[in-house]
Amino acid sequence: MLAETICSAVSAAGLGIAAVSAYRKRFLTATRIAAYSLVPVGLVLTGVVEWVAGIAFKPSVWIGFGLLGVAWLLFLTTRTVERRRGTTRAERKAARAAGRSEAVAPAASAPSLGAGGAAGPAAARPKPKKQPEAAAGGDDFSDIEAILKKHGI
Template sequence: MLAETICSAVSAAGLGIAAVTAYRKRFLTATRIAAYSLVPIGLVLTGVVEWVSDIAFKPSVWLGFGVLGVAWLLFMTTRAIERRGGSTRKERKAAARAAQTGAVAPAASAPSLGAGVPAAEPRQKPKKQSAGAGAGDDFSDIEAILKKHGI
């Protein structure tokens, strides 16, 4: 009720100023002042002033604005943390996909540092013992190396 009275008084004062300005032969300025002075009374008649005053003077509305402010603050804090080095959603998805699809042969790309695990050799026919068993031992190492490389 108080807001409507104030708006009506502002409109009346504005129309009075517009009349004085028109009396001084400044019609363009007087028309502009009259237009501005009619806005508050128009807002009162449409009910906008009552709606705004109901919002402005209710504590629950101000509590709602406070909650919205806290929510905005939380959003901005999380964005700042992400930009400083926290993992982003894309990085987490990529890490999850990498964990699901492990390498087919994870040791294949690792460099060989030692003798390694010997490959299982295919079954061979028993060799006939020859008279020169000493000479056969020398070539057996070479044969093993060649078989290892598929030659």
């Protein structure tokens, strides 16, 4: 009974606001507000409000919602554990045996290097700064010149 009274009051207030909006020549806004304000009365007349009020005050319904929440948490936990594992045990053993600690596809950018560049992650590493034999011969800039010529610079 209280819920029906509240819904009726909300609808009456909404219709009042719609009337003020129509008085101010905002007819589209007034129509939209009137439509929204008729929804609570429609819910009362169809019995939805009584049904919701009956559900909201039953302890068994809240226990059911609690159980659904626990089930959802269990599903979420198992999914997180599966994602964390990522691979099967056999795949992990094979990876350890191969000694693979690099990226999944270390030579994936090899085609973009073309014929002049070296493939693999070793080419991307900078050379150490202490190279007395390369500094003496002037050979340390030959790979840079090759890259510049390749790009037309």
